[in-house]
Amino acid sequence: MRARDLAVDFPAVTLDSSALEAAKLLAEQDLPGLILVGDDGRPLSILPGTQVLRLAVPAYCQDDPALARVVDEAHADGFLRQLGGKTVRECLPEQPRELPVTDAKATVLELAALMARTRSPLVAVMDDEGLLIGAVTLQSLLDHTLRP
Amino acid sequence: MRARDLAVDFPAVTLDSSALEAAKLLAEQDLPGLILVGDDGRPLSILPGTQVLRLAVPAYCQDDPALARVVDEAHADGFLRQLGGKTVRECLPEQPRELPVTDAKATVLELAALMARTRSPLVAVMDDEGLLIGAVTLQSLLDHTLRP
Numbered sequence: 001m002r003a004r005d006l007a008v009d010f011p012a013v014t015l016d017s018s019a020l021e022a023a024k025l026l027a028e029q030d031l032p033g034l035i036l037v038g039d040d041g042r043p044l045s046i047l048p049g050t051q052v053l054r055l056a057v058p059a060y061c062q063d064d065p066a067l068a069r070v071v072d073e074a075h076a077d078g079f080l081r082q083l084g085g086k087t088v089r090e091c092l093p094e095q096p097r098e099l100p101v102t103d104a105k106a107t108v109l110e111l112a113a114l115m116a117r118t119r120s121p122l123v124a125v126m127d128d129e130g131l132l133i134g135a136v137t138l139q140s141l142l143d144h145t146l147r148p
Numbered sequence: 149m150r151a152r153d154l155a156v157d158f159p160a161v162t163l164d165s166s167a168l169e170a171a172k173l174l175a176e177q178d179l180p181g182l183i184l185v186g187d188d189g190r191p192l193s194i195l196p197g198t199q200v201l202r203l204a205v206p207a208y209c210q211d212d213p214a215l216a217r218v219v220d221e222a223h224a225d226g227f228l229r230q231l232g233g234k235t236v237r238e239c240l241p242e243q244p245r246e247l248p249v250t251d252a253k254a255t256v257l258e259l260a261a262l263m264a265r266t267r268s269p270l271v272a273v274m275d276d277e278g279l280l281i282g283a284v285t286l287q288s289l290l291d292h293t294l295r296p
Contacts, residue, residue: 001225027290032180032269049286053264057257065261069254076255077149080293106217107224109205113213116201119267121180138197142175145228 003111004104006144007125007134012037015044015089019055022088023080026052032121032137036088041131045092046100048120055091056082101126104133108145111136151259152252154292155273155282160185163192163237167203170236171228174200180269180285184236189279193240194248196268203239204230249274252281256293259284 012035013022022034026049033048054062056079061068068076083091100120102110104127111123121138160183161170170182174197181196202210204227209216216224231239248268250258252275259271269286 001221023290024294027287027294030287048267049269050263050267053260053286057261057264061257061261062264065250065258065265068258068261071255071257073149073255076257077293079257079260080290102213107219107221109209109219109224109227110213110216112201112227113205113209113216115198116205116210117213119196119198121197121269138201139175139178142171142228145225146172146175 001108001144002104003102003106003123003125003136004133006108006111006136006140007104008136008140010035010122010124010135012043012132013088014039015087015092017088019083019086019088019091020080023052023055023083032139035122035124035132035135036092037132043099043101043124043126043132046120046122046124048122055086055088056080058082100124103128108141111141112145115141149256149292150252151250151254151271151273151284152281154256154259154284154288155252156284156288158183158270158272158283160191160280161236162187163235163240165236166231167234167236167239168228168231171200171203171231180287183270183272183280183283184240185280191247191249191272191274191280194268194270194272196270203234203236204228206230248272251276256289259289260293263289 036045100118100123123136125133184193186192248266248271273281
């Protein structure tokens with residue numbers, strides 16, 4: 001079983017996508033993360049769900065979650081409103097060192113090692129020209145490898 | 149909205165649980181991770197799904213996913229068999245520096261900051277005595293904060 005057998009179509013966002021719409025996409029489609037592609041169709045970044053939160057959480061709260069407690073409940077409830085009107089480009093967190101990206105020939109062990117190492121439940125699969133073929137999720141990987 | 153309003157019952161595993169059963173629990177119930185509790189009911193660790201993979205992926209593949217390519221496809225397909233007969237205790241990866249654990253009073257902003265910082269789509273919620281009340285998932289957090 002190779003990445004090409006597991007990769008499925010996955011919604012992609014661009015730098016000009018609305019950050020709020022990106023968060024809604026994640027929530028409504030129950031996605032483990034988002035794939036950010038450039039105008040040329042090549043993956044620019046893969047944002048695990050937890051890193052999509054970074055688009056909206058103020059930097060001082062990320063550095064020290066205890067500081068988030070000084071924000072009152074009503075304002076805390078509306079923290080995602082900070083995304084309103086912003087694009088993904090404006091909210092993009094610092095790039096990770098290594099992107100969870102692989103090619104069509106990757107085995108399930110390679111996919112698992114890449115997920116474990118990059119802490120991403122989502123791996124983008126590219127063709128030989130670096131174009132996005134689809135994505136493999138952690139759930140899909142486990143479902144296929146645990147199937148009797 | 150506080151952690152106590154969002155926390156739901158969540159299956160927990162112990163150090164003596166079967167590692168393979170733990171992986172199956174994650175896959176079958178579509179969980180974003182697992183909560184490991186001690187005999188006293190206190191959370192010992194929270195393993196995001198990607199870190200549950202670490203229970204089965206050989207260390208040399210985690211250090212360099214490219215090395216996983218030398219393992220042939222048939223063996224790669226069966227990598228989860230490595231978990232057979234082992235307990236969670238035997239497979240437990242290195243502990244993270246900071247556990248995604250909070251108390252019942254945490255706001256959604258605190259929960260989001262904690263998920264972003266620890267890269268865990270799952271936060272365990274404890275009572276004043278450190279006992280597990282339940283857990284908040286990233287999906288549940290987004291669903292509640294994006295609800296109109």
